[in-house]
Each structure stands twice: as C-alpha cells, then as structure tokens.
Amino acid sequence: MKAQFEKVTSSRNSSFNAFIYSDESFNAPYHFHPEYELTYILEGEGTRHVGNSVQQFEAGDFVLLGSNLPHCWKNSPSYNGDAKSLVFQWDDDLLGDGWLEKNEFRGIHKLLEKAAHGLKLKDDFEGNLLEKLSGIVDQPPIKRLLSFLHLLEELSAANNFETLTNINFKPNLNLKANSRVDRIYNFVQQNYQRKITLEEVSEVVSMGNEAFCRFFKRSLNKSFFSFLNEYRINMASKKLIYSNSQVGQIAYDCGYDSLPFFYRQFKKFKNCSPLSFRKSFRKVSAQS
Structure with missing residues (x-):
C-alpha cells in the first residue's frame, strides 16, 4: 500500500475514464493522481484508506475523491470472493479549460471542492444508483459524457455525504x-x-x-x-x-x-x- 503517483491514461474514445475493475483482489497500491475519482464497490470487503481516514468497506460503498488525495482499498484477509468496482476518473479539463468557473457548473464546482477531503455517500439518492452508474459505462461517448455530467449535477444536490479526512488534512505527496x-x-x-x-x-x-x-x-x-x-x-x-x-x-x-x-x-x-x-x-x- 505505497502512496505512489499513478499516471491515469484517458481513453481515446472518451474525455474521461469509465470502466469496471475486476480482479481477485483490490491490488492497487496506496496512490494518488491529479484526476478526480468516483468509485462504487460491486464486490469485495475490507479496509478503505483515504488520506488519514481508515474505514471498512463492502459492496455498495461509494466515494468521491479529489485531486491528488492518496487512497486505496485493501481486502480483508478473511474475504474469499472477488474484487469488483465501477470507476470514473476525470480531470479539470473535462469540458475544456475553465469549465468549472461557468455558472452552469457552479454546483459541480462546489462538489469537487468538497471532494478534496474525500466524500462517502451515506445512502442511495433518488433512483437506483448502481443502475445509473452501470448505464453510463455502457453508453456511446457523447451520451456517456452527458449522462456523467447529469450524475455529477445530481450528486452536487445531495446532502447525505460524509467527509472522510480531517478538515485540516493536507496530503503528503512525498x-x-x-x-x-x-x-x-x-x-x-x-x-x-x-x-x-x-x-x-x-x-x-x-x-x-x-x-x-x-x-x-x-x-x-x-x-x-x-x-x-x-x-x-x-x-x-x-x-x-x-x-x-x-x-x-x-x-x-x-x-x-x-x-x-x-x-x-x-x-x-x-x-x-x-x-x-x-x-x-x-x-x-x-x-x-
């Protein structure tokens, strides 16, 4: 679980990454990257490390991580199943330089500012969250982008997030x-x-x-x-x-x-x- 820099490579067919991670375990090391990240756990259980936060996770765990916030998921030794998650990664240039400063995206901007300390969705919001996330992954590029923006807008209106790290926490990227x-x-x-x-x-x-x-x-x-x-x-x-x-x-x-x-x-x-x-x-x- 080494907090190392991870280079995130975007797909040539999309302005952001949307994929399903599937393996015998969550084997990514403790790492950070400039991109924002949404992760929804489909299968698995263990310990989630985000900054100075340490919590248990299981299927249904859903978090939003800010830029360069160190994190990893570590399987419980007693868990014998597979590890599977839905992952979305994007950077500040998702819609071009300065898009977050535009009035239409004010809510999303505030959401991503809060994500600097890591956010965990406590309960499901309106509609089936898993269905919405899975649907985005399966869509063609332009529809996927529009659906993803709509998801971020919905999340920005939610008030059931738990902040993960201490408010004074600053990531050590050394x-x-x-x-x-x-x-x-x-x-x-x-x-x-x-x-x-x-x-x-x-x-x-x-x-x-x-x-x-x-x-x-x-x-x-x-x-x-x-x-x-x-x-x-x-x-x-x-x-x-x-x-x-x-x-x-x-x-x-x-x-x-x-x-x-x-x-x-x-x-x-x-x-x-x-x-x-x-x-x-x-x-x-x-x-x-």
Missing part, C-alpha cells in the same frame, strides 16, 4: 514519506490483534521514537496510536456486525487487554457503546 506510511499501514494490518509498542513500530521505518511520532503526526495529522485505535475499532465494528462473539472477546481479538479502555475508544469513534452499535445495526437489518 514518495519517500508515503513509502514509510505504506510500511506502517501493512504492519498495523498484520499486528493490530496484539499489543504494539512505539519502539517496534518506529523500527519498521528505521526511526527513533520521537522522530517517528513527529513524522506520523505531520503525515496524517493524527498520532500513531489514535490511528491504531481507529483501525482497531473499525475491525471491532465489523466483528460486532457479522459475528455473535461477546464484546469482551471482540475487544481482546482486536488488541485490547482493557475492556474499559476499549469501551472509551469505541465511544470516541462511534459515539455509542458496542452493544448499542450491534443492536442498532441488527434493528436496521431486520427492517430492511
């Missing part, structure tokens, strides 16, 4: 720095179930403790242990939803040896207790 972040992400994914010390994670990137803490805070605008707890709570949330394990066992499985501390962290990141989270999800599932 390749050496992001290579270090890549190694830290991989280390956390492989070791979050146990106690992790500052000394050992600092050794992963060959840095002293103080230098590591400064580096991580500068890169992701949060401390390492805040990031680690956010990752653990997201993993715990998944276990609360998809398993019948006791809360104490889930806390232990996610690296917590203190149940009160686990409850405090869960409240901090989810604004509710683990049991309330589980009950709320099951109530919604029963009603759907």
